[in-house]
Amino acid sequence: MKKEKEVAEEVSAQQTAQEQTPSAEEKIATLEKQVEQLSQEKEKLTKTVARLQSSADKSDTYLNQLVAMKNDFESYKRRMKFSAEQAKAEGVQSVALKLIEIADTFEIARKHIADEETLKAFEMVHQQFVQVLHGFGVVEMDVKGQQFDHNTMNALSQMDYGEENSGKVVEVYKNGYTMGEKILRYAEVIVGA
Structure with missing residues (x-):
């Protein structure tokens, strides 16, 4: 009886094992489901990679545009600085040319001063005027x-x-x-x- 019991248990264990062990068709079905799930995940990942690549491309484009704008702005600043310096120099030159005309008048007036004291006072004013010209960088x-x-x-x-x-x-x-x-x-x- 013991043996029958053991045999019965063994048969029962084998049946349970067979019932628990999936058949080849079940394994194939399970694997096909897993393949389907992996395919869907791959598709999602491919779309995500494409979106990320698109975003990276846009970022590169924006970065290149930003660098170009920065370079343009730096160039603009240099041109404006040069223009401002040039305008300042032209303004000083314009004033200097007018002052030179006054210097000519000083020279003419000096030739007509006979009185020594007046000439001395005139020379002081003339010297001060020459210093103003020198302040503008004008040299005779x-x-x-x-x-x-x-x-x-x-x-x-x-x-x-x-x-x-x-x-x-x-x-x-x-x-x-x-x-x-x-x-x-x-x-x-x-x-x-």
Whole structure:
């Protein structure tokens, strides 16, 4: 009886094991479900990757546009700075040219002052005026006795002042002025022949 019982238990265990062990069809069905689920997950992941790639592409595009705009703005700032400096320089030059006309009037007036005290007072005012010109960077050219230079002077005429003065500035009709490297007005001179 014991043996029958053991055999019955063994048969029962095998039946239970067979019932619990899925058949090949069940395994295939389970695997097909898993494949379907994995396919769906793969599809979702593919869409997510595509969205992320699209977002990355847009980000790159926006970044490139931002860099281009930054470069354009830097270029604009340089141009505006240059324009402002140029406008300032042109404004100073314009004022300096007007002041040079006043300097010419000073030179003419100086030649007509006979009284020593008046001349002294006049010289003080003239010196102060010259300092104002220097403050703008305007410097009078010292050309008398120098070799004639067509780059900085205009020859009004030539006169015979002897062999030693040939080609040299013998008289200055109007003083020339520079502002930095720029010539504001050429000196008008008489050159020895």
